[in-house]
Amino acid sequence: MVAVIKHRRVNIVTLAEGEDILEHCRSGDIALVQDATGWWTHFVGENGAIDSYDAPFPSYNKALWTAKAAAEFAAE
Numbered sequence: 001m002v003a004v005i006k007h008r009r010v011n012i013v014t015l016a017e018g019e020d021i022l023e024h025c026r027s028g029d030i031a032l033v034q035d036a037t038g039w040w041t042h043f044v045g046e047n048g049a050i051d052s053y054d055a056p057f058p059s060y061n062k063a064l065w066t067a068k069a070a071a072e073f074a075a076e
Contacts, residue, residue, distance in 0.1 A: 002014070002016070002024050007068050007071040007072075008072055009071075009075060010028060010030060010074055011029040012032065012064065012067045012068070013030070013031050014032045014033075017033075017035065021033065021042055021044065022044070026044065027044055027045055027046050028044065029044045030044070030067040030071065031043075031044060031050075032060070032067060038055075038057055038058050038059075039056050039059065039062070040053070040057075041057065041063050041066050041067055053066075
């Protein structure tokens with residue numbers, strides 16, 4: 001189930017395991033996706049480009065806080 005939080009005009013989209021990022025996100029969105037290793041923060045760019053941090057976060061809250069900080073930076 002997809003959940004969207006809007007922070008500083010940036011959509012932070014939490015996806016359930018197995019949901020496709022590009023099906024639910026557009027350029028400028030941040031996707032949070034959990035797998036067996038933790039929570040990944042993915043940044044969706046132009047033409048479906050996806051950039052991610054090198055390692056997952058251990059919790060949803062840490063991934064969300066990081067996404068919110070990135071949204072703050074993007075809003076400047």
